[in-house]
Amino acid sequence: MVDVQSARLKPGEDGTHITFCRICEAFCGLTAEVEAGKIIRIGPDRQNPHSHGHICIKGTAMLDVVNDEDRVLHPLRRIGDPGVFERVSWEQAIEGIAQTLEHIEASQPDMAIGGYIGNPLAFSSAHLLLGRLLLKKIGVTKLFSATSQDSNPRHVASYLLYGWGVRLALPDLKYCNFLIILGANPLVSHGSVLTAPRIREDLQAIAARGRVVVVDPRATETAKKFEHVAIAPDKDVWLLGAMLNLIFNEKLADEEFLAASTCDVAALRNAVAGFSLERAGLECGLEPEAIRELAIAFASEPRAAIYSRAGICRGRFSTLTNFFVDCLNIVSGKFGRKGGWRFGSSPLDGGSRMAGGYEPGSSRIGGLPAVLGCLPSVTLADEILTPGDGQIRAMLLAGGNAALSAPGGDRLAQALNSLDLLVSLDFYMTETNKFAHYILPSTTFLEREDVPLLGLNQMVRPFMQYTDAVVPPAGEAKPEYLIYQLIVAARARMKSGNASQNKLVYLDPMMAFDEKLRASRVGDKFGKKPDGLSLEGLKASPHGELLDDGELTQDSLPKIAHSDGKIHLWHPQLSDELERLFAEGQKSTVLRLFGRRELKSINSWMHNVERLVRSQRPTLLMHPDDAAERNMDDGQNVIITANGEQVEATLEITVDVVRGSVNYPHGWGHAGGWKRANGTDGTNINALAPRGFAEVEQLSGASFLDGIPVEVLHLR
Numbered sequence: 001m002v003d004v005q006s007a008r009l010k011p012g013e014d015g016t017h018i019t020f021c022r023i024c025e026a027f028c029g030l031t032a033e034v035e036a037g038k039i040i041r042i043g044p045d046r047q048n049p050h051s052h053g054h055i056c057i058k059g060t061a062m063l064d065v066v067n068d069e070d071r072v073l074h075p076l077r078r079i080g081d082p083g084v085f086e087r088v089s090w091e092q093a094i095e096g097i098a099q100t101l102e103h104i105e106a107s108q109p110d111m112a113i114g115g116y117i118g119n120p121l122a123f124s125s126a127h128l129l130l131g132r133l134l135l136k137k138i139g140v141t142k143l144f145s146a147t148s149q150d151s152n153p154r155h156v157a158s159y160l161l162y163g164w165g166v167r168l169a170l171p172d173l174k175y176c177n178f179l180i181i182l183g184a185n186p187l188v189s190h191g192s193v194l195t196a197p198r199i200r201e202d203l204q205a206i207a208a209r210g211r212v213v214v215v216d217p218r219a220t221e222t223a224k225k226f227e228h229v230a231i232a233p234d235k236d237v238w239l240l241g242a243m244l245n246l247i248f249n250e251k252l253a254d255e256e257f258l259a260a261s262t263c264d265v266a267a268l269r270n271a272v273a274g275f276s277l278e279r280a281g282l283e284c285g286l287e288p289e290a291i292r293e294l295a296i297a298f299a300s301e302p303r304a305a306i307y308s309r310a311g312i313c314r315g316r317f318s319t320l321t322n323f324f325v326d327c328l329n330i331v332s333g334k335f336g337r338k339g340g341w342r343f344g345s346s347p348l349d350g351g352s353r354m355a356g357g358y359e360p361g362s363s364r365i366g367g368l369p370a371v372l373g374c375l376p377s378v379t380l381a382d383e384i385l386t387p388g389d390g391q392i393r394a395m396l397l398a399g400g401n402a403a404l405s406a407p408g409g410d411r412l413a414q415a416l417n418s419l420d421l422l423v424s425l426d427f428y429m430t431e432t433n434k435f436a437h438y439i440l441p442s443t444t445f446l447e448r449e450d451v452p453l454l455g456l457n458q459m460v461r462p463f464m465q466y467t468d469a470v471v472p473p474a475g476e477a478k479p480e481y482l483i484y485q486l487i488v489a490a491r492a493r494m495k496s497g498n499a500s501q502n503k504l505v506y507l508d509p510m511m512a513f514d515e516k517l518r519a520s521r522v523g524d525k526f527g528k529k530p531d532g533l534s535l536e537g538l539k540a541s542p543h544g545e546l547l548d549d550g551e552l553t554q555d556s557l558p559k560i561a562h563s564d565g566k567i568h569l570w571h572p573q574l575s576d577e578l579e580r581l582f583a584e585g586q587k588s589t590v591l592r593l594f595g596r597r598e599l600k601s602i603n604s605w606m607h608n609v610e611r612l613v614r615s616q617r618p619t620l621l622m623h624p625d626d627a628a629e630r631n632m633d634d635g636q637n638v639i640i641t642a643n644g645e646q647v648e649a650t651l652e653i654t655v656d657v658v659r660g661s662v663n664y665p666h667g668w669g670h671a672g673g674w675k676r677a678n679g680t681d682g683t684n685i686n687a688l689a690p691r692g693f694a695e696v697e698q699l700s701g702a703s704f705l706d707g708i709p710v711e712v713l714h715l716r
């Protein structure tokens with residue numbers, strides 16, 4: 001093992017810098033070699049006690065993003081058609097934005113300023129700590145984010161059960177003997193709402209001790225390594241309902257725990273009584289006996305958990321489905337237990353700031369809920385296009401590519417193009433921000449200091465690390481929180497009419513973090529506990545430190561926020577969902593479209609990197625029997641139609657997908673300022689997503705992206 005230099009280097013200083021990756025939730029330790037002020041190589045940090053040298057190709061390839069010649073490195077102002085920009089100074093951009101906002105506010109006092117926070121900013125501790133506060137100071141009142149494409153139903157289920165929208169339970173992988181994975185592909189995604197960089201080894205160890213069962217409509221990379229249950233897309237609620245029913249009926253429920261720590265168990269028992277094994281088997285495409293075996297085996301192993309992720313967060317019944325996932329863990333006695341289903345033990349506990357995080361009936365258009373303060377993306381185009389009080393006329397877009405990642409297709413693009421002001425903070429010109437009036441160049445994560453804040457509550461082995469920027473910002477790039485503060489200051493100057501007024505006290509996110517850390521359970525209590533942690537202390541251990549010896553130490557029950565301290569196992573609004581579910585007839589004639597992620601892609605934004613895209617080709621996966629029925633051949637180009645839209649795709653025939661479904665990855669169909677990405681094959685699959693408010697899941701406003709009824713036709 002090569003020992004890496006552990007002395008702290010200044011940003012841009014030649015040598016080997018120790019840092020960590022912020023592309024996905026694994027937060028792998030990285031080394032970054034800097035020569036002549038430039039990063040020339042990125043590799044694994046083998047001394048990192050949390051990832052122990054694990055990285056994936058995206059971490060290494062981040063080098064090519066940082067040094068990409070297509071990066072936006074200077075403020076840009078649009079001067080014509082979408083995508084036509086001129087370079088301006090920071091002063092011109094910020095003054096121009098502040099002036100336009102003043103003008104819009106004066107001429108349209110009823111309008112609203114919108115914001116969209118994309119996925120990468122969830123990985124910036126500065127943005128997590130200050131982003132929303134500063135957006136509010138700018139005047140943003142309607143916030144959107146990637147969460148309605150990602151995790152809304154998970155948050156709502158947690159809110160209903162435990163009273164916390166933001167705290168999510170996780171499987172205690174380290175001690176688990178039986179793990180069911182539902183709608184997640186951790187060998188490719190590297191874990192989500194679950195931070196465990198060496199998850200492959202965790203799963204292998206569980207399989208060696210017991211079982212890992214993967215429930216997925218595709219034989220994924222994870223499913224192929226473990227046991228695979230091939231379920232029809234968007235039908236998991238039937239499987240889970242039937243498992244719960246059986247566990248109650250077979251007297252396998254942990255009655256003692258249920259009596260002591262939950263309420264409404266009778267209502268839950270009653271609700272699942274209608275899920276017979278036979279009906280569930282028919283709906284899911286599984287043998288009733290297989291469902292029975294799975295339920296009994298799961299309930300009988302004390303150290304077991306069922307874990308689910310994004311694949312059950314984009315369907316038509318996704319809140320009910322997510323709710324049932326937790327119920328299975330709770331009813332069968334896995335909640336809060338070693339090797340079971342537990343809350344994380346973040347010393348900072350991100351929960352406190354957004355205790356509720358669920359506001360039904362919030363959107364002006366469609367009456368859909370706000371989840372963790374964000375409105376559903378499916379309403380975005382209409383919030384912009386529909387006149388009236390609260391119509392969005394100006395918008396800030398931070399690190400998101402909604403035109404490809406959200407439903408809406410061309411209509412969303414047109415809506416963005418119709419705004420009086422669209423400002424984007426990004427380092428690429430994308431399919432979304434080519435419609436912006438200003439693009440403000442932002443730093444990549446290697447150009448800013450950070451801590452892995454997002455992961456703290458979801459770490460199987462609690463861990464903390466501080467990194468400085470590896471290199472200073474390229475060109476004129478700035479971190480988002482500074483850009484926001486420049487806009488806040490310019491607006492304040494303009495409102496006060498005093499051009500020389502610049503008294504704004506700039507907020508420093510790391511100072512805010514340090515205060516929280518020092519006051520926390522593991523902190524130095526501002527000197528009173530000298531061996532406790534502080535930012536200075538973290539800086540002295542560059543590879544990071546395991547907290548609590550890497551154990552999940554916190555008792556889960558005190559984390560329940562309902563005033564009675566109990567887990568609430570039923571809610572009236574879920575009864576409406578049940579009714580809707582049972583009323584739905586089986587529509588077996590259509591194909592159901594669902595998605596996949598690939599190791600060499602991260603959503604839409606690393607497709608300009610040659611070493612990642614050269615071996616990738618997005619294809620439409622179809623089962624051989626479905627292809628034979630349509631007289632279709634492998635490799636032919638086809639049309640996928642749904643909801644009055646159509647896109648073209650290349651067919652790949654494979655037994656990996658269940659019959660009656662087709663599969664295509666999202667984040668393709670590039671037409672931005674990224675030249676290599678524009679040259680890739682592939683289409684924007686979200687153009688096919690339903691846009692009607694009635695079609696999305698009402699309890700969480702989750703975009704309907706997995707299980708969309710489509711038809712596949714010959715190209716004429």
Ligand SMILES: Nc1nc2c(c(=O)[nH]1)N[C@H]1C(S)=C(S)[C@@H](COP(=O)(O)OP(=O)(O)OC[C@H]3O[C@@H](n4cnc5c(=O)[nH]c(N)nc54)[C@H](O)[C@@H]3O)O[C@H]1N2
Nearest residue numbers: 183184185189192233234309310311597598599601602603
């Ligand atoms: N390489 C790579 N890693 C990533 C990302 C990436 O783009 N590329 N994205 C990151 C992000 S933003 C996220 S949110 C996480 C997501 O992390 P994961 O949820 O682990 O990743 P997905 O690939 O979305 O897994 C969803 C799985 O659900 C399955 N699925 C779809 N519909 C259904 C259904 O109805 N029922 C069931 N049971 N399964 C279904 C899909 O086949 C897929 O295997 O990954 C993160 N990591």
Ligand SMILES: Nc1nc2c(c(=O)[nH]1)N[C@H]1C(S)=C(S)[C@@H](COP(=O)(O)OP(=O)(O)OC[C@H]3O[C@@H](n4cnc5c(=O)[nH]c(N)nc54)[C@H](O)[C@@H]3O)O[C@H]1N2
Nearest residue numbers: 118119120149150399400401405425442595603604605666
């Ligand atoms: N059909 C379908 N659609 C999906 C999904 C799916 O599985 N199927 N997955 C959904 C999920 S889970 C997610 S999270 C969303 C993602 O949705 P989005 O967050 O809207 O899109 P991304 O593709 O992640 O785009 C991120 C943008 O941020 C920029 N960026 C990267 N790093 C930074 C940074 O540090 N600062 C700034 N300012 N900009 C940065 C990139 O250049 C890019 O333009 O996609 C969702 N859409």
Ligand code: SF4
Nearest residue numbers: 021024027028056059
């Ligand atoms: S697994 Fe995720 S965090 Fe680790 S190197 Fe790859 S992209 Fe980065």
Ligand SMILES: [Mo]
Nearest residue numbers: 119146149150
């Ligand atoms: Mo995501």
